[in-house]
Amino acid sequence: MWINKDAFAKAGLDPEAPLATWDDVIKAARVIKAKNAADIPVMTSWPTWSQFEQFAAIHNVEYATLNDGFGGPKPQLKIGSAPFVKQLDMFLSMQKEGLFSYQGRDGKPSPIFYAGKAAITFDSSSIYGQLVTSAAFKFAAAPLPYHQDIIKSPINSIIGGAAFWAMTAPGRTPAEYKAAASFFKFISQPENDSAWAEKTGYVPVTVAGNQMIESQGFYAKNPGSDVAVKQLTRTQPTPLSRGIRLGGMPEVRVIIEEEWEKAIQNGTPAATAMETAQSRGQAVINRFAQTLKA
Known part of the structure; x- marks a missing residue:
């Protein structure tokens, strides 16, 4: 979670005060909106990764059966379960209240925060370099917030970020x-x-x-x-907080984002959106599993 400290100061909030829970975030967002301290109180980049995958890890919530896919090629998605519905429903309610603004998929929203137009955003730790070189405001990183009614104390988050792959091909020397x-x-x-x-x-x-x-x-x-290092290492990983491995995972992510967008644009209830995402995503996983048998 990234914080625009100048926006917090403008709203009369202490930017050093921890926003440990989602209740804390919402309370701060309401003050920021009331004081018109930022164009956007809360936004997010990488919605699926930050708000569902990381959410599942730190709350020790099952994303898919078979230990989130590590136990076999055909796990069953669990993103239609109550915790995920609660998470999406929270964002839909925040959007209606003017506290949250959906600004697109992947890293598309990031420049909005760079420009100082948002008070709180969720993004990769890797935007640090960009903020250092371009931000005209004071900023800070903070751990991801959690729901106290799901877990009393959050556990470790999961690794993300770019990766190098050494690809083989015919004729490699x-x-x-x-x-x-x-x-x-x-x-x-x-x-x-x-x-x-x-x-x-x-x-x-x-x-x-x-x-x-x-x-x-x-x-x-x-x-x-x-913050990112501490968040990744603050507890011993559980079978539900060591990562997610799904066949066709990039496509599953897109499906979740599509259903999120439909919920925001068309008023689809959170439960319906997540059930649809689960069904569509499961079809992708099943097709991938079939290719392994060929």
């Missing part, structure tokens, strides 16, 4: 594989891992890299820059 291995070795060296994380906001992917960031005093000099 031993020299090419050696070069790929050298590159991965290079980027995983502590000095490179730490430098990348410090500049971009992406979390370091090695323990040594994180230790170097700490020893250099970066976290101490940049309060809040370690």
Whole structure:
């Protein structure tokens, strides 16, 4: 969760006061709206990832059977269950009240926050580098909020972000594989891992890299820059908080976003939207499972 500290100050809110729960977020959003402290009190980037996948992890809620897909290729989606309906219904209610504004899929909404037009947004830790170079306002990172009636204390979030993949193909030479291995070795060296994380906001992917960031005093000099690391590591992962593995997962994400948009634009009830997303998403997973039998 990213906070525009200037908007909070304009609203007379303490930007350092924690917004631990969704109730806290909603209360702050109402003040921000009443004081006209920002064009948009609350928004989100990456809706499916931040508001359903991460939501499921920190609340220890089942996203799909078979340990969220890690136990086999044909899990059953559970996104039509009560916790997910509650989450979407909350956003629909916030939208009607003028507290939340849906601004699109994936990272499309991010520039709106960069421009200082939103008081609170949900986005990747990797926008840190962009904010440092372009934001004309004070900002801060905070842990994702949680619902107290679902979990008493939130557990670890799950990793996201960009990834490098070494793809094979006919005719690859031993020299090419050696070069790929050298590159991965290079980027995983502590000095490179730490430098990348410090500049971009992406979390370091090695323990040594994180230790170097700490020893250099970066976290101490940049309060809040370690929020993502702390959130990822604050508890031992459970079978429902170590990640999600679904065949056709990118398509499933799009389906959820489509149903979210229909709910906002057409007034589709949250329960109907999530049931439809579950049914459509399950069809994608089933088709993927069939390809494994071929």
